[in-house]
Amino acid sequence: MKKVLAFAIISIMVSCKPKAIVAATNVAEPVDYMKSSKIINNHYNNKIDFSTLYIKANARYTDDKQAQNINAEIRIKKDQQILVSIRFLGITMAKASITPTSVSYYEKIKGTYFEGDFTTLSQWLGTDLDYSKIQNMLVGEALDDLNKGKYTEILVDNLYRLDDAKSENTKKTYYFNVTDFTINKQEVSQPTENRNIQISYPERVAYKEANLPASIAIKTLQPKGNSEINLNYNSVSFNEELSFPYSVPDGYKRIIIK
Secondary structure (H helix, E strand, C coil): CHHHHHHHHHHCCCCCCCCCCEECCCCCCCCCCCCHHHHHHHHHHEEEECCCCEEEEEEEEEEEEEEEEEEEEEECCCCEEEEEEEEEECCEEEEEEEECCCHHHHHCCEEEEEECCCHHHHHHCCCCCCCHHCCCHHCCCCCCHHHHHHHEEECCCEEEEEECCCCCCCCCEEEECCCCCCCEEEEEEEHHEEEEEEECCCCCCCCCCEEEEEEEEEEECCEEEEEEEEEEEEEEECCCCCCCCCCCCCCCCEEEEE
């Protein structure tokens, strides 16, 4: 349960009844070939203009042994802090505070908490994480800064696909909708270690502040077992004055992740 809650917290830093226009993520018409540099430029032309973001969401977590439905409240102060509260049957079961330099969370079932950085947490979860990746996952942008890499491009099923050109153990692939160059799907894999994480965005919603995912499916495959989280944002609001209350309850035991 401890690792389930931790994985859910991190994955939820990432809807289906939004009161906005739902944009289709695929088209039937043929599309033209396009260079990777132009695809990347078009992707970053999408508007992401907010100071704070407040999300109420529900999610379903499944792995090889169990399935759980949870609710989440997500608060984002752009580029500064993310606060996630996870609730089950209306009771706060876990809470996480994430900044560019730290990760902290506590969970109620065993009365434990964690304080550390992304290096330790990345090793534990088996995937590379930092603050920007988590925030980008939530707002539906490419996990990495694509302007800093080199990519090969190809058309696949009416989607633009970019493959990281680096010949390293970690392989990264991004799929873009041809209509608006938003992310349709992104994958990170480590073939030699038999690890893969896939993040899909079947629908999106066009708000005036940003084009956000409407639903998100996160699948992980690794030797320790497979898991999946399906997320829905029930309500979204922008640029409110938000507080970020976080404190570990008295008596909780600190855990050390190895």
